[in-house]
Amino acid sequence: MHAALPVHNFLVLSAILFAIGTFGVLTRRNAIVIFMCIELMLNAVNLTFIALSHHLGNLDGQVFVFFVMTVAAAEAAVGLALMIAFFRNRESIEVDEINMLKW
């Protein structure tokens, strides 16, 4: 008993979203936009998990999505705190200017 839509549609869509997210992470210079692109990639993976969970009839994939969301929330808290700390030092969050560990 599967839905009328084949699972390939969802998997290809999430591959497209993941590729767009990768492109954004590699080209943008604003740290917050890079962060949002990472969230986009995580969501693409979540869609894969739920599509395959529905396809296989196994609930474990949806529990994994739950954990991915928790990790994303923790990442958001720590990442944004890091950006605020960096902004205090440099008055900017361009990733080109994050070079304090370089000598």
Place this chain on the structure above:
Amino acid sequence: MQTLFFYLVAAVAVGSALLVVKCKNPVNSALALVNTFFCLAIFYVMLEAPFMAAIQIMVYAGAIMVLIIFVIMLLNLGTETAKRYRHAVAGSAVVAALLLAQAVYFLNRSEPTGMGSDYREAIAQAGGHTEAIGRALFTDFLLPFEITSILLLVAIIGAVVLAKKEI
């Protein structure tokens, strides 16, 4: 009908994902990202996962995006003035296209298989989708669940320490 609806929502999702990458103003990117999250919630409903759709909207479109927009406002980020590096754009486009081609190639090569069962029985037995997920979370996935709580505690302490005035 369902296929048409899928393609419509998929087009909106991909379009707003492109806007996230393209917009010069971070606030516009954030709003486009919220739009993508709503489209994904629609897909979760189509895939018979209503609880996941609810927490997608509450946790992602609600909590995480409010946090991001709050930081954008706090730092008073304007529109990006500097152009992106052209060699970076070209190289990243190649990398992203290769990733997509690889994923689509492997998807079309064979049918996805795995440990299959029928979760509709479990859902009917537990009395609902949310109940079935809760049961799985507190029986099979109890240890990961407890580790997650420690992870969240560490993240909270880390955020407080990092955001303090002097570090």
